[in-house]
Amino acid sequence: MTLELRKISIKDVVFGDAAGIKDGVLCLNQKELTDLVMEDSRVKAVSFDLAKPGESVRILPVKDVIEPRAKVGGEAFPGIFKETMDAVGEGVTCALKGCAVVTTGPIVGFQEGLIDMSGPGAEFTIFSKLLNIVMHITKADHVDQHEHEEVVRMAGIKVAHEIGKLGTDYADYEAVTYEWGNIGERYALYPELPKVVYVCNCMAQGLLHDTYFYGRDCKALVPTIVSPLEFMDGAIVSGNCVSPGSKTTTYHHLNNAVIDALFEKHGKEINFMGVVLNPLMVTLKEKFRDTMLTIKEVQSLGAEGVIISQEGFGNPTTDLMITCQGLEQRGIKTVIITNEDAGVDGMSESLPDSVQEANAIVSTGNSNATILLPKVDRILGELKEIERVTGGNVDSIKEDGTLLVEIHGIMGSHNLQGNTLLSATTI
Numbered sequence: 001m002t003l004e005l006r007k008i009s010i011k012d013v014v015f016g017d018a019a020g021i022k023d024g025v026l027c028l029n030q031k032e033l034t035d036l037v038m039e040d041s042r043v044k045a046v047s048f049d050l051a052k053p054g055e056s057v058r059i060l061p062v063k064d065v066i067e068p069r070a071k072v073g074g075e076a077f078p079g080i081f082k083e084t085m086d087a088v089g090e091g092v093t094c095a096l097k098g099c100a101v102v103t104t105g106p107i108v109g110f111q112e113g114l115i116d117m118s119g120p121g122a123e124f125t126i127f128s129k130l131l132n133i134v135m136h137i138t139k140a141d142h143v144d145q146h147e148h149e150e151v152v153r154m155a156g157i158k159v160a161h162e163i164g165k166l167g168t169d170y171a172d173y174e175a176v177t178y179e180w181g182n183i184g185e186r187y188a189l190y191p192e193l194p195k196v197v198y199v200c201n202c203m204a205q206g207l208l209h210d211t212y213f214y215g216r217d218c219k220a221l222v223p224t225i226v227s228p229l230e231f232m233d234g235a236i237v238s239g240n241c242v243s244p245g246s247k248t249t250t251y252h253h254l255n256n257a258v259i260d261a262l263f264e265k266h267g268k269e270i271n272f273m274g275v276v277l278n279p280l281m282v283t284l285k286e287k288f289r290d291t292m293l294t295i296k297e298v299q300s301l302g303a304e305g306v307i308i309s310q311e312g313f314g315n316p317t318t319d320l321m322i323t324c325q326g327l328e329q330r331g332i333k334t335v336i337i338t339n340e341d342a343g344v345d346g347m348s349e350s351l352p353d354s355v356q357e358a359n360a361i362v363s364t365g366n367s368n369a370t371i372l373l374p375k376v377d378r379i380l381g382e383l384k385e386i387e388r389v390t391g392g393n394v395d396s397i398k399e400d401g402t403l404l405v406e407i408h409g410i411m412g413s414h415n416l417q418g419n420t421l422l423s424a425t426t427i
Contacts, residue, residue: 001089001090001179001180001181001227001229002090002177002178002179002180003089003090003091003092003093003177003178003180003229003232003233004091004092004093004175004176004177004178005093005095005175005176005177005178005232006092006093006094006095006167006173006174006175007095007097007173007174007175007176008021008094008095008096008097008167008170008172008173009024009097009098009172009173009174010024010025010026010096010097010098010099010131011023011024011025011098012024012025012026012052012131013025013026013027013028013050013052013099013131013133014026014027014028014050015027015028015029015030015048015050016028016029017029019032019166020166021096021166021167021170024172026096026099026131026163026166028048028133028163030048033048033159033162034046034047034048036158036159036162037135037137037155037158037159040151040154040155041140042139042140042143042147042151043137043138043139043140043151043155044138044139044140044141045137045138046135046136046137046138046155047135047136048133048134048135048136049134049136049380050131050132050133050134051102051115051117051131051132051134051380052117052131052132053117053118053122053128053129053130053131054117054118055117055118055377055378056117056118056119056376056377056378057116057117057118057376057377057378057379057380058114058115058116058117058121058373058376058378058379058380058381058383058403059102059104059114059115059116059117059132059134059380059381060104060112060113060114060115060379060380060381060382060383060385060386060389061104061107061112061113061114061381061382061385061386061389062102062103062104062112062113062114062115062127062244062381062411063103063104063105063108063112063149063152063153063156063241064102064103064152064153064156064238064249064250064251065100065101065102065103065127065132065249065250065251065411065412066100066101066103066156066157066159066160066249066250066251066254067095067096067097067099067100067101067160067250067251067254067255068095068096068099068100068101068160068161068163068164068166068167069093069094069095069096069160069161069164069232069233069234069254070093070094070161070164070165070167070168071088071091071092071093071094071168071233072091072092072093072094072168073091073092074086074088074091075161076088076093076161076164076233076234077157077160077161077233077234077237078214078215078233078234078235079212079213079214079215079216079235080154080157080158080161080212080215080234080237081158081161085214085215087230088229088230088233088234088235089180089227089228089229089230089232089233089235090229093232093233094164094167094168094170094173095164095167095232095254096163096164096166096167098130098131099130099131099132099133100127100130100131100132100133100160100251101132101133101135101156101159101160101163102115102127102132102133102134102135103135103137103152103153103155103156104134104135104136104137104380104381104382105135105136105137105138105139105152105381105382106138106139106382106385107382107385107388107389108145108148108149108152108208108241109145109149109208109241111208111241111243111244111247111389111390112241112244112385112389113243113244113245113247113389113390113391113408113409113410113411113412113413114244114386114389114405114409114410114411115127115128115132115410115411116128116373116376116410117132118376119373119374119376120371120372120373120374121371121373121410123421124371124407124410124413124421124422125410125411125412125413125421126412126415126419126420126421127251127411127412133159133163134380134381135155135156135159136380136381137151137152137155139151139152145208146208149208149239149241150239153237153238153239156250157234157237157250160250161234178228178229178232178263180227180228180229183273183274183300183301186271186272186273186274187273187302189267189271190267190271193267193269193270193271194270194271194304194305195270195271195273195301195302195303195304195305196262196270196271196272196273196303196304196305196306196307197273197274197275197276197298197301197303197305197306197307198228198258198259198262198272198274198275198276198306198307198308198309199275199276199278199294199298199306199307199308199309199323200226200256200258200275200276200277200278200309200417201278201280201308201309201310201311201316201319201320201323202218202236202248202277202278202279202280202311203218203240203248203279203280203311203312203316204217204218204219204221204279204280204281205219205280205281205282205312206219206282208240208241209240209241209312210239210240211236211237211238211239211240211248211279211311212236212237212238212239213226213235213236213277214235215237217239218277218279219279219281221277221279222279222289222290222293223276223277223278223279223290223293223294223297224276224277224297225274225275225276225277225297225300225301226274226275226276226277227274227275228256228259228262228263228272228274228275231253231254231256231259231275232254234250234253234254236250236253236277237250237253238250238252238253240311240312243312243313243367243390243391243408244389244390244391244408244409244410244411244412244413245339245367245390245391245406245407245408245409245410245411245412245413245414245415246310246311246312246313246339246364246367246408246414246415246416247311247312247411247412247415248311248415248416248417249411249412252412252415252417252419255419256417256419257415257417257418257419258307258309258337258417258418259275261418262307270305273301273302273303274301276294276297276298276301278290278294278319278323280311280312280316280319281319282315284318287318287319287322288322290319291319291322291323291326292326294323295323295326295327295330298327298332299330299332303332304332304333305332305333305334305335306327306332306333306334306335307334307335307336307337308320308323308324308334308335308336308337309336309337309416309417309418310336310337310338310339310416311416313339313341313352313367314352315352317338317351317352317353317354318352318353320336320338320353321336321353321354321355321358322355324336324355324357324358325355325356325357325358328357328358329357333360334357334358334360335360335361335362336358336360336361336362337361337362337364337416337417337418338351338361338362338363338364338416339363339364339365339366339367339414339416340363340365340366340367340424341366341367341368342366342368343366343368344368344369344370344406346366346368346369348368350366362418362423363423363424364414364415364416364418364420364422364423364424365407365413365414365420365422365423365424366407366424367391367406367407367408367413367414368406368407368408369406369407370404370405370406370407371404371405371406371407371410372402372403372404373402373403373404373405374401374402375400375401375402375403383397384397386403386405386409389405389409390406390408390409391405391406391407391408391409391410392405392406392409407422
């Protein structure tokens with residue numbers, strides 16, 4: 001299996017009559033995008049705006065962030081647009097780097113967040129460094145909360161895919177080629193290097209805490225071996241409203257930081273054997289079942305070492321810990337990535353669960369630390385919704401226009417795949 005990822009550097013985004021890319025400038029036709037979104041009768045209204053790095057702009061409440069991608073002669077984000085689909089992770093895929101589609105509008109669930117394009121808040125999110133195409137979506141009155149999430153998710157992916165198609169005939173790109181053989185071929189590679197597997201925990205708990213694999217809700221899945229190249233083609237799509245700081249957006253899945261790091265070390269320090277996608281379930285019985293099945297899949301790949309990334313916080317830490325424990329007890333060295341919820345003063349118990357075997361932890365920082373964000377010139381979205389966002393409260397909006405929030409409230413501030421600017425050190 002061979003995937004050629006064509007990375008197209010987008011230097012600016014503008015609105016105009018003729019959609020296309022010229023000299024690195026992405027031009028979008030607002031009416032065409034509006035008509036595309038309004039094909040869904042559940043959408044009452046949609047508008048588009050641009051937010052660029054360094055501007056005095058605040059976007060909230062952000063639901064998802066998606067990097068525009070499309071396949072040459074195929075379809076990225078399989079299972080989203082139609083019933084039939086082809087497996088992805090091979091062929092040619094175009095990725096528009098440096099820009100993203102950001103969905104906002106009236107809040108769906110309380111766990112949505114904000115993006116500041118400048119000021120101190122911008123230093124806590126990778127999304128402040130992107131040219132953001134912001135969609136403000138209002139649902140039809142009859143649409144309930146869960147359908148509201150679906151409407152926004154589908155619209156965001158649809159627009160990102162449509163924009164991505166503009167890159168399929170653009171000639172100026174950096175091509176990166178990935179090779180991914182069968183298990184036997186991979187096992188035989190680099191016999192002198194340790195075999196490493198990545199366990200990607202993903203939300204599958206319902207109540208607006210979901211992830212989609214080839215368009216299927218992950219609640220219907222058991223732990224599954226997945227090609228890392230499938231991530232790059234949009235086989236995994238975010239559909240959750242988990243805490244914004246630790247939320248894995250679709251952008252994060254497309255640019256999975258653990259997968260990128262493992263490919264960088266592959267053949268040099270490790271033999272990267274594969275990925276196990278583990279749905280995070282609700283009941284303790286389901287957690288123990290999926291832990292058992294995850295460990296079986298990891299062992300079938302011949303792993304000597306494992307990296308596990310968490311998603312969400314609270315009860316998902318139990319999945320993280322018992323999987324780590326089971327792997328370590330079988331002699332498989334395991335590193336986990338998690339954030340900490342140590343209270344605003346940093347003195348509270350930072351993890352809701354732990355095991356003695358979890359002795360190699362990468363922390364993405366204390367999500368409860370507070371930050372005072374300055375007043376901005378332009379709000380894209382609904383400022384009042386900060387009162388209902390994780391990390392915000394009814395006193396967040398100050399009389400002088402400043403905003404007091406926990407780091408939790410900033411989109412991707414302590415992303416648990418490590419695609420973040422925040423970390424922690426031992427003192």
